[in-house]
Amino acid sequence: MTGAALRLSDVACLRGGRMLFAGVNLTLEPGGGALLTGPNGVGKSSLLRLCAGLLPAFAGTVERSGGVAMTDERLALDGEQGLRDALCFWAKLDRAGPGAVAGALAAMALTGLAEVPVRMLSTGQRKRAMLARVIASGAGVWLLDEPGNGLDTASLDLLGEAVAGHLAAGGVVVAASHQPLPIVAPVTLALSDYLPTYPADAA
Amino acid sequence: MRILWLLAARDLRQAWASAGLWLPVAFLLLVASLYPFAVGPDAALLGRTGGGMLWIAALLASLLPVDRLVAPDMQAGVLDQIALRGVGEELVVTARLIAHWLGFGPPLMIATLPAAALLKLDGATILTLELGLLIGTPALAALGLLVASLTAGLRSSGALAGLLALPLAVPLLIFGAGTLGDGSGAALKFLGAASLLLVAITPFAGGAAIRAGRE
Numbered sequence: 001m002t003g004a005a006l007r008l009s010d011v012a013c014l015r016g017g018r019m020l021f022a023g024v025n026l027t028l029e030p031g032g033g034a035l036l037t038g039p040n041g042v043g044k045s046s047l048l049r050l051c052a053g054l055l056p057a058f059a060g061t062v063e064r065s066g067g068v069a070m071t072d073e074r075l076a077l078d079g080e081q082g083l084r085d086a087l088c089f090w091a092k093l094d095r096a097g098p099g100a101v102a103g104a105l106a107a108m109a110l111t112g113l114a115e116v117p118v119r120m121l122s123t124g125q126r127k128r129a130m131l132a133r134v135i136a137s138g139a140g141v142w143l144l145d146e147p148g149n150g151l152d153t154a155s156l157d158l159l160g161e162a163v164a165g166h167l168a169a170g171g172v173v174v175a176a177s178h179q180p181l182p183i184v185a186p187v188t189l190a191l192s193d194y195l196p197t198y199p200a201d202a203a
Numbered sequence: 204m205r206i207l208w209l210l211a212a213r214d215l216r217q218a219w220a221s222a223g224l225w226l227p228v229a230f231l232l233l234v235a236s237l238y239p240f241a242v243g244p245d246a247a248l249l250g251r252t253g254g255g256m257l258w259i260a261a262l263l264a265s266l267l268p269v270d271r272l273v274a275p276d277m278q279a280g281v282l283d284q285i286a287l288r289g290v291g292e293e294l295v296v297t298a299r300l301i302a303h304w305l306g307f308g309p310p311l312m313i314a315t316l317p318a319a320a321l322l323k324l325d326g327a328t329i330l331t332l333e334l335g336l337l338i339g340t341p342a343l344a345a346l347g348l349l350v351a352s353l354t355a356g357l358r359s360s361g362a363l364a365g366l367l368a369l370p371l372a373v374p375l376l377i378f379g380a381g382t383l384g385d386g387s388g389a390a391l392k393f394l395g396a397a398s399l400l401l402v403a404i405t406p407f408a409g410g411a412a413i414r415a416g417r418e
Contacts, residue, residue, distance in 0.1 A: 015418075052287055053286075053287075054283055054286060054287070054417060055417075055418075068287050069287070070283075070284070070287055072280060072283075074278070074279055074280030074283075075279060075280070076279050076280035076281045076283070076284045078213075078216075078217060078220075080220045089209075089213055090284065092209055093206065093209060093285070093288050093290070094288060
């Protein structure tokens with residue numbers, strides 16, 4: 001994977017008339033990972049959606065290259081389909097190779113569940129299925145929103161291995177979590193440090 | 204182009220899996236079988252008014268699938284995942300329009316045949332009706348999809364969808380039902396024009412609505 005990069009310069013986010021954060025700078029070259037931390041509602045998910053280009057930045061610029069894959073709390077897999085078929089739909093959109101889905105299923109220890117309809121999966125298995133979609137996408141930039149939610153210890157280790165492997169292959173990872181993750185990321189961004197400061201006379 | 208067919212195939216499969224394809228067909232047949240009970244079994248009256256009634260039934264049937272066209276995929280994050288891959292919303296809506304028409308238009312046209320028999324329509328009227336539906340159902344599908352995109356993020360979108368769609372469908376109804384009593388073919392041409400307009404603006408208006416509804 002070549003050319004994966006993510007660059008945020010002086011980014012601010014306005015949601016629902018409220019400035020969530022301002023002045024966020026982040027530069028990730030190939031192999032760079034960042035961990036977003038902070039309490040609920042501080043804007044971690046909004047920052048990830050900004051990075052993905054799904055939200056416009058109120059101020060500042062977001063540059064990315066190398067394709068983006070993202071997970072959030074929504075599964076985005078068709079419930080009636082088997083897990084492999086549901087993942088194959090996205091793999092086809094991504095033009096991923098034929099082995100990509102099988103490799104991703106193996107990486108998340110889901111191979112035994114490949115034929116099970118998605119709606120039958122448990123919470124943790126759904127989360128792993130989302131991560132498998134990210135792995136299969138072959139995208140350079142991974143944006144993971146609370147990837148550890150609902151995962152047991154063994155699955156958390158799989159997540160850590162997948163992220164480490166992606167970084168070693170020259171990818172970029174941004175993970176947001178309010179709890180500790182087994183992810184080795186050189187950069188930690190505590191979003192509560194970027195709360196906007198208002199002039200004293202502002203209401 | 205590859206992406207367009209991939210998305211359309213998925214949408215068609217989803218519609219099939221949700222068994223939503225039978226709903227408009229069943230509705231049309233039900234209305235056609237109830238109509239003689241309401242106006243009486245006078246064959247001349249049924250033959251004269253039945254075609255227009257089937258147009259109204261087709262129009263109302265097109266509103267039935269509105270709440271499954273866009274909103275579930277928006278809530279499940281599917282539309283966001285497609286956008287992440289750099290696919291434009293216009294393409295998404297175009298694929299959806301193709302899939303929706305394939306699942307809505309031809310079944311409705313087939314269901315019109317037994318419905319027409321129930322209403323004692325003659326052969327020439329059935330032919331005109333089918334021709335009108337062939338031209339008109341893409342517009343009905345487009346209108347349903349457009350309204351579905353506009354109301355996808357809202358609560359109680361179903362009722363709102365009806366209020367939004369029905370005024371916009373007035374030209375289709377006038378020209379569509381007009382073809383039945385018009386020997387010159389002018390109504391058919393106007394129907395075609397109205398249909399083309401709706402099919403042409405839906406990808407752009409629907410795409411813009413989905414983009415605007417993203418938060």
